[in-house]
Amino acid sequence: MSHSETIDAGIPVIDISDPSPEVAQQVLDAASTHGFLFIKNDGVTIPPKDISDMFELSSKFFRASRKEKEAYTIHSEKAGGKNRGWVSMQGESLDPENSKQGDPKEAFNIAEPYPTLQPLPPLLSASIPLISRFQISCHTLCKNILTLLGIALNISPTAGGPDWFSIRHDQARGPSGTIFRMLYYPLSSTPQDKTSIRAGAHSDYGSVTLLFRLPGQPGLEVLKSDGTWAAVPVNPNPSQLHDPPILVNIGDLLSFWTSGMLKSTVHRVTFSGGEERYSMAYFCHPLDDVALEGIPSGIIEEYKGGEEIEGQRRKIGLEGASGKVLTAKEHLDRRLKVTYGLGD
Numbered sequence: 001m002s003h004s005e006t007i008d009a010g011i012p013v014i015d016i017s018d019p020s021p022e023v024a025q026q027v028l029d030a031a032s033t034h035g036f037l038f039i040k041n042d043g044v045t046i047p048p049k050d051i052s053d054m055f056e057l058s059s060k061f062f063r064a065s066r067k068e069k070e071a072y073t074i075h076s077e078k079a080g081g082k083n084r085g086w087v088s089m090q091g092e093s094l095d096p097e098n099s100k101q102g103d104p105k106e107a108f109n110i111a112e113p114y115p116t117l118q119p120l121p122p123l124l125s126a127s128i129p130l131i132s133r134f135q136i137s138c139h140t141l142c143k144n145i146l147t148l149l150g151i152a153l154n155i156s157p158t159a160g161g162p163d164w165f166s167i168r169h170d171q172a173r174g175p176s177g178t179i180f181r182m183l184y185y186p187l188s189s190t191p192q193d194k195t196s197i198r199a200g201a202h203s204d205y206g207s208v209t210l211l212f213r214l215p216g217q218p219g220l221e222v223l224k225s226d227g228t229w230a231a232v233p234v235n236p237n238p239s240q241l242h243d244p245p246i247l248v249n250i251g252d253l254l255s256f257w258t259s260g261m262l263k264s265t266v267h268r269v270t271f272s273g274g275e276e277r278y279s280m281a282y283f284c285h286p287l288d289d290v291a292l293e294g295i296p297s298g299i300i301e302e303y304k305g306g307e308e309i310e311g312q313r314r315k316i317g318l319e320g321a322s323g324k325v326l327t328a329k330e331h332l333d334r335r336l337k338v339t340y341g342l343g344d
């Protein structure tokens with residue numbers, strides 16, 4: 001094992017430009033087996049030029065002086081409050097049980113632009129139109145994916161139909177925990193083993209996450225059911241796909257909500273190539289007041305994921321409290337409390 005290359009995770013690339021029932025089924029299959037899928041970039045929903053402009057902006061920002069970034073430290077009032085703003089090197093650990101030191105990365109969290117945009121450092125506020133456009137296009141893709149899940153889960157028209165999930169993520173209808181995060185993994189000053197950790201093993205918190213990475217900057221790995229790690233390539237098929245497809249993964253909330261039918265798969269970032277690395281993640285959450293109960297789908301009712309749901313309850317500190325219905329906000333607050341020790 002020690003010298004072998006990590007094998008490819010085999011995550012499928014799905015073209016959703018024709019949102020047919022077959023395509024919806026492919027999305028559901030990937031979400032309930034891998035917990036990860038690639039969406040072919042159609043060049044329109046999230047323009048590749050916006051993706052590269054965002055990466056450029058991100059690198060400009062993270063190269064700024066510590067003083068400029070520190071002024072907008074995460075959770076501070078200046079950064080707009082809880083879970084917004086700058087995370088310093090070693091400022092958080094995604095896997096606190098195995099990494100006391102904190103991850104060797106920096107991050108900046110930006111919440112949705114409604115009802116008012118959070119205060120941003122000048123380097124970022126100079127590009128507000130780009131950032132907002134990018135966030136909105138990410139949200140559109142998330143809602144398209146959620147609609148496909150609604151189709152495949154056969155939610156009856158009288159109960160709300162295929163839009164059942166996407167309507168519960170409609171930003172025009174209220175606040176949510178949705179967060180856009182820019183990430184920076186600096187070069188290490190000391191030589192690193194390929195398997196050294198850049199972002200600790202974790203699963204994401206929300207419903208769906210979009211992940212953007214750059215060619216030539218590997219490191220993302222998913223945990224397989226047999227306990228081994230598999231690499232997730234940036235572009236699994238460069239000869240066919242000019243633009244890297246968009247990586248999507250299911251978060252804990254959606255796994256919990258679907259009684260474990262959809263998988264929130266554990267993943268991590270290792271040093272792999274060892275280069276400096278940038279990534280961006282769009283963590284999509286339902287509206288705060290959405291109750292995580294009763295998805296009107298016979299397919300979910302038939303599925304019994306007892307073990308997964310118990311694991312999820314433990315993770316958010318709900319063990320033993322079966323029967324309690326949480327709202328999306330309560331679910332997220334419990335997770336953030338475990339990660340950051342944040343009170344209500």
Ligand SMILES: O=C(O)CCC(=O)C(=O)O
Pocket residue numbers: 183199204211213220267268269278279280281
């Ligand atoms: O940087 C990456 O590729 C992954 C980051 C990640 O998984 C996260 O921030 O949740």
Ligand SMILES: [Fe+2]
Pocket residue numbers: 202203204267
């Ligand atoms: Fe993640």
